[in-house]
Amino acid sequence: MNIQIRERPEAGASAGIKTAIADCDIHPARATKDELYPYLAKRWYAHLETFGVHAYQGMMEGPPYPKAQPNASRRDAYPPEGGQQGSSLSFMQKQHLDPNNVALGVLNPLNTGQGLRNQDLAGAICSAINDWQIEKWTSKDARLKGSVVVPNEDGVAAAAEIRKRAGDTNFVQVLLLSRNVEPLGQRRYWPIYEAAQEAGLPIGVHAFGFGGNPITASGWPSFYVEEMVGHSQCQQTALASLVLEGVFERFSKLKMVMVEAGFGWAPSLAWRLDKVFSRLHAEVPHLKRKPSEYIRDHIWWTTQPMEDPESRDHLFQTIEWIGWDRLLFATDYPHWDFDEPSRVLPAGVSDANKQAFYLDNAKQLYGIA
């Protein structure tokens, strides 16, 4: 949760953690609006200056549901040299990567070309963001790895961007958002899955995005808290679509990470899918296995915002239903609902499970030695 600005021994420093960790959800930002322009053809930054982005929602500036904090980020995370939170590598190192002993940090850039209506613009911005990740971040700090962002509504162009980055060790995954024009299992997105599988890259599906659909099945809600809580429902539906459309039957080596959408809902969703599938399998004969088996074999989950029941036994039982080998620790730095690594797990977890949770699962999934 957000930390008020107050006197500190070292401004913005964290309590720290002794063991090395992987942070599977870090959000790098641009310090200024034109920071991306060197990576764009003149045609596209002229377009941005004149028309801005044309998204599947109405606001030209700021999100439709105003966040709880500026840029949804910690007030103590503004870099001393200026620019928005998350836009300075040196301050990110000082405030987060060094004190929190981050051995692997996965970058998930938001506000890219994803979710734009003009697909040519979307493709140009995504490609620019990928170049920018290398130049500003991953080439400057070997702990950081990028995510290939793609023009998600144009499957063919997205696949081409993935193939362009295949084999580049600056990147460890492809990034999609949960809310798109259609549910993620739909065939328009299959070229993305085909290219990712071919490149050996997992796909991170980060909560968020606007795809033109109301963000509940009953229309638009009123409040930011509804959007936040609702991410887990959108993610459940997106995952159900992926399973029921047969994406994992078709792309049997594809791995996906559910990012920032919670994991506590996974057992109930899997049980529901299995139960309904037992009645309705005739409608989806392309599925050769029970839905829960696809989920168990193909899906990983980042931890932030951590499930936080009153009873730690409830948390442990839930994790056992999912598997300690499937959770990837994440902080969401620099966002306001940052999870402090030293406080996220209650007492009573074995050393082996801690090691898997904080580091080893991520290293194994992302192929980091």
Add this chain to the structure above:
Amino acid sequence: MTSPIAGGVDCDLHPAVPHLTSLLPYMNDYWRDQVTTRGMTDLISQSYPTNSPISSRPDWRPAQGKPGSSLADMQRQALDKFGSAYGICNPLYGVQMVFSEDMADAFCRALNDWLVKEWLDKDDRLRGSIVIPVQSIEKAVAEIERCAQDRRFVQVLMLVMGDMPLGKRHYWPIYAAAERLGLPIGIHAGSAYHNPPTSVGWGSYHIEDYVAQAQAFQTQLTSLIVEGVFARHPNLKMVMLESGFTWLPPFLWRLHKFWRGVRMETPWVDRAPLEIVRSNIRFSLQPVDAPPDGDTLNRLFDHMQSDELILFSTDYPHWQFDGDDVLPKGLSRDLVRRIMIDNPHATYARLKMKETTP
């Protein structure tokens, strides 16, 4: 298996309207003429295709006609079978799908009158839910007030997927009327299909629509809580029908965490979401989205931290269980009694009112 006990309240029965013509006797001349002149045939929702396996248990499917259309079958297969003292009828005829509020109003009135004549008048155990034209608040409130004069109506029925999130202030006059008249609001699985049936758009399959009901209930519960419905109407009960309930604990962990984080946005929410659920929200038993072993289920009940939340239901004639296994394995006798008798009676205050007119 866990055995039911006699005298229970079956909180989710679905009597089927055989055909739109079955409602003609309950419409005025204008609407009778509209239906026949314009060639309207039936209002079957995509949520429940008649021949879909989930729409009827195989051994409850009649030789002819829609599942749930025969009172004698319902008596034999559900009410007598499980020894229920009361059964609450929740008609799922697709009247909510029409786009004209006038037409919806005419169809809702006809449906409610049909329920009285064809079902409630024919079996003393049966109670009804008032189906309302939700697009018009005025008409919805008028229909609640009209039907509530018959004490056998014990609840107001809405669908989980409609035009707007159910917590929106627009709907509050409905909740005020329901609270005043002692009627819980029953929110049932199903969509008016005025919005895509999932929060990320239209899926390809019926199975996706059905799985998505659970997510729709989750977003509605968020809406109802954070908009402040229960701060304004503390005595209003809402019952989630055919919602599933195993999603509730992790849903509440998340809602609680974010409510704590951004409660400055909704300062009228003066109690923790879990407390609001305990005092104001109930869930029907079926479907039980859990593995068949009693151990896991009991852990899930432990995660819910209350034995007052679940109300017995068969979801007749939908296919949620086989044979006599209406109660999942491993429930204690005490919990069975609460689920089948105590919890429904604590929820539906009007159940025991016998007189049919004031």
